[in-house]
Amino acid sequence: MKKVILTALLAALCIVFSACGGPGAVSTPKDEKDLIVVGFSQVGAESDWRNANTLSMQTALSPENGYRLILDDAQQKQEKQITAIRNFINQGVDYIVLAPTTERSWDTVLGEAKAAGIPVIIVDRMIEIEDTGLFTCWIGSDFRREGDTAVTWMDSRFGNAPLRIVHLQGNIGSTAQIGRTDGLDAGLAAHDGWQLVFRSSGDFTQAKGQELVEALLEEGQGFDLIYSENDNMAYGAIDALKKAGLRPGEDVKIVSFDASSTALHMILNGEISFDVECNPLHGPRVRAIIEQLEKGETPPKFTYVEETSFEKEGLSEEIISARGY
Numbered sequence: 001m002k003k004v005i006l007t008a009l010l011a012a013l014c015i016v017f018s019a020c021g022g023p024g025a026v027s028t029p030k031d032e033k034d035l036i037v038v039g040f041s042q043v044g045a046e047s048d049w050r051n052a053n054t055l056s057m058q059t060a061l062s063p064e065n066g067y068r069l070i071l072d073d074a075q076q077k078q079e080k081q082i083t084a085i086r087n088f089i090n091q092g093v094d095y096i097v098l099a100p101t102t103e104r105s106w107d108t109v110l111g112e113a114k115a116a117g118i119p120v121i122i123v124d125r126m127i128e129i130e131d132t133g134l135f136t137c138w139i140g141s142d143f144r145r146e147g148d149t150a151v152t153w154m155d156s157r158f159g160n161a162p163l164r165i166v167h168l169q170g171n172i173g174s175t176a177q178i179g180r181t182d183g184l185d186a187g188l189a190a191h192d193g194w195q196l197v198f199r200s201s202g203d204f205t206q207a208k209g210q211e212l213v214e215a216l217l218e219e220g221q222g223f224d225l226i227y228s229e230n231d232n233m234a235y236g237a238i239d240a241l242k243k244a245g246l247r248p249g250e251d252v253k254i255v256s257f258d259a260s261s262t263a264l265h266m267i268l269n270g271e272i273s274f275d276v277e278c279n280p281l282h283g284p285r286v287r288a289i290i291e292q293l294e295k296g297e298t299p300p301k302f303t304y305v306e307e308t309s310f311e312k313e314g315l316s317e318e319i320i321s322a323r324g325y
């Protein structure tokens, strides 16, 4: 009898200890009511980059890690993001994470989140807002630096030699488009040999990238280089070139952004010449920010992630497979 009572006592002590997270506590999925609820308004599913970004958020903010993530896909429409944020406020989420489509017109809805006392973390692209107190912090890429990196490579390869450039832009008004376009514009201004023969938005999608380049080729427009503001538009452009009997990488050089795994393989096979990394793995970064906030700490207001770039020289299968996307 004594032994039974002792065992029961020990078991009860163990439960108390694990509930307090004491020594030897076993990590078990938390009760639904203990989870931190995060509403994530995602831009869409327009690219490999975006899908890797969504997966990174879902993995980091999982129930096993103590989170319930409510994901809303805005299909690249700002109105849908505004509706999603209002829904998150109505549901009383603990945090809102916003990956903004475009930079402008967030003041009203973020004011509503602030009034409801919900911290807002911005990821990936930037927002243009008068009162920066309407969001807690931002983490993402330096898109202008990405554009400058591409132009520096173009300068190193072509100098001021005649170069007819086709420019496939991303979603107009998004930071990714603005920064990468500004980088190219600065390059064009500094090289009178470079000529912009075509510029249009392919909305960051493969289908639009292909459509634009096909139409251009049908018109008979000649060009030497495609500056594609993301990998998926570059894949579409490559398909269009091949359909027209042209050799991507030989007849037409391709410069792209994102450095997702498929694109890096296209560097190895010679189809893409240069790719500037845009890092989508924001999930663990957002989780670290929320952990800081939960402890009452203040994360840095703005954090730029480190990024690199790739060309054939120095790239290998090992490097590609060691990357997370």
Ligand code: AHR
Residues within 6 Å of the ligand: 046, 047, 048, 049, 050, 124, 125, 176, 204, 229, 230, 231, 232, 257, 258, 278
């Ligand atoms: O904001 C990041 C950009 O958005 C990526 O370059 C692009 O692929 C995505 O759609």
